[in-house]
Amino acid sequence: MAETPTLFVGPDPDRNLERALRLGPYIDRAMDYEPDMVVEGVLRRTVGLAMEAEGCRAALGGRCDVVATDGRRIETEVVGFAGDRLFLMPIGDMRGIVPNARVIPVSGTPEVVVGDELLGRVLDGRGNPLDGGKPIMNGDRVSLFGETINPLKRQPIRSQLDVGVRSINSLLAVGRGQRMGLFAGSGVGKSMLLGMMTRNTDADVVVVGLVGERGREVREFIDQSLGKQGMKNSVVVATPADDTPLMRMHGAWLTAAIAEHFRDQGLNVLLLMDSLTRFAQAQREIALAIGEPPATKGYPPSVFAKLPQLVERAGNGAEGRGSITAIYTVLAEGDDPNDPIVDASRAILDGHIVLSRSMADAGIYPAVDIESSVSRAMTQFTSESQQQLISRFRHVYTTYQENRDLIAVGAYQPGSNPQLDEAISLWPAMTEFLRQPHTECVDAAASLQGLRDLFTAELPVVDAAADPAES
Numbered sequence: 001m002a003e004t005p006t007l008f009v010g011p012d013p014d015r016n017l018e019r020a021l022r023l024g025p026y027i028d029r030a031m032d033y034e035p036d037m038v039v040e041g042v043l044r045r046t047v048g049l050a051m052e053a054e055g056c057r058a059a060l061g062g063r064c065d066v067v068a069t070d071g072r073r074i075e076t077e078v079v080g081f082a083g084d085r086l087f088l089m090p091i092g093d094m095r096g097i098v099p100n101a102r103v104i105p106v107s108g109t110p111e112v113v114v115g116d117e118l119l120g121r122v123l124d125g126r127g128n129p130l131d132g133g134k135p136i137m138n139g140d141r142v143s144l145f146g147e148t149i150n151p152l153k154r155q156p157i158r159s160q161l162d163v164g165v166r167s168i169n170s171l172l173a174v175g176r177g178q179r180m181g182l183f184a185g186s187g188v189g190k191s192m193l194l195g196m197m198t199r200n201t202d203a204d205v206v207v208v209g210l211v212g213e214r215g216r217e218v219r220e221f222i223d224q225s226l227g228k229q230g231m232k233n234s235v236v237v238a239t240p241a242d243d244t245p246l247m248r249m250h251g252a253w254l255t256a257a258i259a260e261h262f263r264d265q266g267l268n269v270l271l272l273m274d275s276l277t278r279f280a281q282a283q284r285e286i287a288l289a290i291g292e293p294p295a296t297k298g299y300p301p302s303v304f305a306k307l308p309q310l311v312e313r314a315g316n317g318a319e320g321r322g323s324i325t326a327i328y329t330v331l332a333e334g335d336d337p338n339d340p341i342v343d344a345s346r347a348i349l350d351g352h353i354v355l356s357r358s359m360a361d362a363g364i365y366p367a368v369d370i371e372s373s374v375s376r377a378m379t380q381f382t383s384e385s386q387q388q389l390i391s392r393f394r395h396v397y398t399t400y401q402e403n404r405d406l407i408a409v410g411a412y413q414p415g416s417n418p419q420l421d422e423a424i425s426l427w428p429a430m431t432e433f434l435r436q437p438h439t440e441c442v443d444a445a446a447s448l449q450g451l452r453d454l455f456t457a458e459l460p461v462v463d464a465a466a467d468p469a470e471s
Contacts, residue, residue: 164200
């Protein structure tokens with residue numbers, strides 16, 4: 001007789017109910033979870049530094065990793081797109097890339113680590129140490145591009161920042177939160193002046209950005225300009241000329257992000273960036289590589305949009321926060337005062353300091369051209385007596401310069417023009433006032449007193465608004 005088969009009726013229903021009650025929250029969570037699918041693409045074209053990828057999606061400003069033949073991931077940034085193709089720009093070395101290489105989108109936006117641990121360090125454009133020290137681990141992660149400040153919440157410029165340079169402290173006073181341009185050609189003492197201000201300033205923190213300059217200058221600036229004492233309260237970001245254009249731009253953004261962090265801590269920060277021109281040239285290389293048409297002397301329109309985005313990150317913060325006093329060097333190529341970057345920078349900055357080649361050739365350092373320089377915010381924090389002294393200095397200085405050739409050939413007869421006689425008598429003292437050894441520090445009070453001492457003698461009152469040629 002055959003055995004009757006046993007029917008499988010499943011587990012106990014009560015146990016099923018118990019399991020459902022226990023696992024219910026986890027099942028609901030799993031049902032609600034939508035996985036972020038990463039769709040890889042392939043590299044289709046590379047022209048110069050620009051790469052074109054298709055088959056993947058990434059936002060403008062987002063990151064993508066391109067896999068090289070040796071498995072190394074090359075970090076890139078999305079700088080544009082056309083149809084289904086993305087335009088990528090590498091941050092590092094792009095050697096080893098082959099056709100149809102994998103392109104992997106990376107979620108998130110560029111972030112950097114900021115904090116007190118950065119003081120005394122030298123970093124590259126990614127925030128990695130260049131000084132051989134330990135990696136920066138502790139600190140806050142912030143966006144590389146910062147946050148926009150409501151202009152109505154910015155505090156006005158109310159006090160002067162001492163930079164330790166006699167001619168600037170007295171005649172071109174820089175306020176806390178002011179943004180100044182340092183316009184100079186090659187070989188007129190730009191780096192020397194930056195070093196003087198770095199060593200002698202009374203700012204709490206100094207942040208230096210060396211963007212697109214010679215690699216040799218990085219070590220020289222740290223050893224000679226800053227020194228061990230200056231590095232204690234300084235942060236240096238260095239992206240030399242041999243870095244990729246995107247890395248150079250990131251160096252400028254990183255410099256601004258670090259300065260913003262210390263400003264938000266309530267500190268007074270001096271930001272020195274050398275140079276704004278190299279930043280513009282890096283953006284020009286990127287824009288031209290992806291097909292943007294050139295506008296003025298090869299500079300595409302996007303260059304003139306990026307400049308104010310960088311400059312506006314400096315300045316005073318909201319109530320209870322500190323300030324960023326920024327000095328950006330601008331290279332006047334061929335000593336052309338109408339260079340596009342010079343002209344654009346002059347319009348968006350709060351003043352400019354012009355270095356004169358003729359003064360440098362005459363051995364007057366720092367070669368500050370008082371006639372061509374101006375500090376637009378100076379009237380907000382300087383006294384009326386100082387402003388009168390500045391006007392008088394400018395008038396006497398201009399009077400001598402306009403008649404310089406006449407005096408040189410001996411065609412001027414003393415006594416013919418009292419104002420020119422005054423200028424001739426004061427000229428040696430004025431040139432000595434402008435000259436300052438790079439190892440000397442002259443604070444704001446001593447600078448103003450030196451300006452007063454120039455005019456201690458009883459001299460005729462000079463109308464600063466009058467035209468010296470008509471006087």
